[in-house]
Amino acid sequence: MAQEPPRLAADRHTDARIAEVIRQVSADHIRQTIEKLVSFQNRSTISAQDEESIKAGKGIGAAREWIKAEFERYSKECGGCLEVKTDAFTEQAGERIPKPTEITNVYAVLRGFDPKQADRIVLVTGHYDSRNSDPLNGTDPAPGANDDGSGTAVSLECARVLSEASSKIKFPATIVFLTVAGEEQGLYGSKHFAQMAKQQGWKIEAVLNNDIVGGNLGPGQDASVVRVFSEGLPAAASEAEIRRIRMLGGENDSSSRELARYIADVGRSYGAGVKPLLIFRLDRFLRGGDQYAFNQQGFAAVRLTEFREDYNHQHQNVRKDDANGIEYGDLPQFIDFEYVAYVARLNAATLASLASAPAPPAGVKMLTRNLENDTTLTWEPSAGAAAYEVVWRSTNAADWEYAQTVSSGTRATLKVSKDNVIFGVRALDLAGHRSLPVVPEPER
Numbered sequence: 001m002a003q004e005p006p007r008l009a010a011d012r013h014t015d016a017r018i019a020e021v022i023r024q025v026s027a028d029h030i031r032q033t034i035e036k037l038v039s040f041q042n043r044s045t046i047s048a049q050d051e052e053s054i055k056a057g058k059g060i061g062a063a064r065e066w067i068k069a070e071f072e073r074y075s076k077e078c079g080g081c082l083e084v085k086t087d088a089f090t091e092q093a094g095e096r097i098p099k100p101t102e103i104t105n106v107y108a109v110l111r112g113f114d115p116k117q118a119d120r121i122v123l124v125t126g127h128y129d130s131r132n133s134d135p136l137n138g139t140d141p142a143p144g145a146n147d148d149g150s151g152t153a154v155s156l157e158c159a160r161v162l163s164e165a166s167s168k169i170k171f172p173a174t175i176v177f178l179t180v181a182g183e184e185q186g187l188y189g190s191k192h193f194a195q196m197a198k199q200q201g202w203k204i205e206a207v208l209n210n211d212i213v214g215g216n217l218g219p220g221q222d223a224s225v226v227r228v229f230s231e232g233l234p235a236a237a238s239e240a241e242i243r244r245i246r247m248l249g250g251e252n253d254s255s256s257r258e259l260a261r262y263i264a265d266v267g268r269s270y271g272a273g274v275k276p277l278l279i280f281r282l283d284r285f286l287r288g289g290d291q292y293a294f295n296q297q298g299f300a301a302v303r304l305t306e307f308r309e310d311y312n313h314q315h316q317n318v319r320k321d322d323a324n325g326i327e328y329g330d331l332p333q334f335i336d337f338e339y340v341a342y343v344a345r346l347n348a349a350t351l352a353s354l355a356s357a358p359a360p361p362a363g364v365k366m367l368t369r370n371l372e373n374d375t376t377l378t379w380e381p382s383a384g385a386a387a388y389e390v391v392w393r394s395t396n397a398a399d400w401e402y403a404q405t406v407s408s409g410t411r412a413t414l415k416v417s418k419d420n421v422i423f424g425v426r427a428l429d430l431a432g433h434r435s436l437p438v439v440p441e442p443e444r
């Protein structure tokens, strides 16, 4: 009988420097960020952004200016390592936009140190706009502590600890820390940003969208897990691609789903404090999020969300119902700041692992010209790769099960039938950082 190939679980990879970086994530700093965001009172996309309101610290304009200043502060502390930018545009009047409105995404770029790989991008995002019961109310309190002060705080905290680490760890690839607006009115900020990235040819390998990661303190919450949603059939797939997915059983291997599996692996390797719970679904029922805007442009993107949402504490006017004693509203007192810190650690470890890894292999092919029981895979060399790894799993397994290292060349033949498993190929650098896996295309 053939020898059992190495099981993946026995082969965890951990980088001590990345482990040190994520230890710098601070629940206390995250609390300060969320409380500051709440202090702007109403961060609806249609709330105030005139000079006077900004000065008074009220409305989305003030929130935007504060986020920018915060990124700039981190950059100053790392000797100018971050480029702080905005992506601003006017959204025309629509269902939830009463009049033409300026929407501004704020982001910081930690440029990759390897000139051959700096065009590779990994990105973390959260939306800094908020809402109360009425999506057209831009004045009454809309604290948005969880939705999505928590995700905004994750993006900022990742920027803080990874920029600080960049004097010691020279990430070959670029990391982008994004905060968008317009989410509650119709994903406008992320749609604009993703379209811009597509038009400008950005090579975004991964988008981590954190939306409602506050770990609402209430009955039924499970603070040991964070849900990771990923699309199955890619929103951007062409008819021909959908046909191939249907023929070959590829419906469980979108690039977003490979990213979700990667996050699960990072969770196991670094013990961030929360376990990624992979949900093989684009998003929750009746709900959407910014990851979809990136999926539509063909980027791998997932959504991270707490295990159990409390609908009394999101999209609600702040009020107390004396009849049932329920306190409504998305307030900081319902946030578990330690939990948000765990989620930030998972994000930071994922970003650092991907930005340290070589580029995923391109042109991965499976030879299918002859009927045979072995499987031969070929691919093109990746920038920064020292070796490759072929991973595979049973067609009914959720995650990769086996791996075989290919220490030289860009071709491998395995004594495993392609008909019975799903294969992927990933690149490794000298230190063992792994790229996202790429599922081969059949070559006839």
Ligand SMILES: [Zn+2]
Binding pocket: 127, 147, 148, 183, 211, 212
């Ligand atoms: Zn949200």
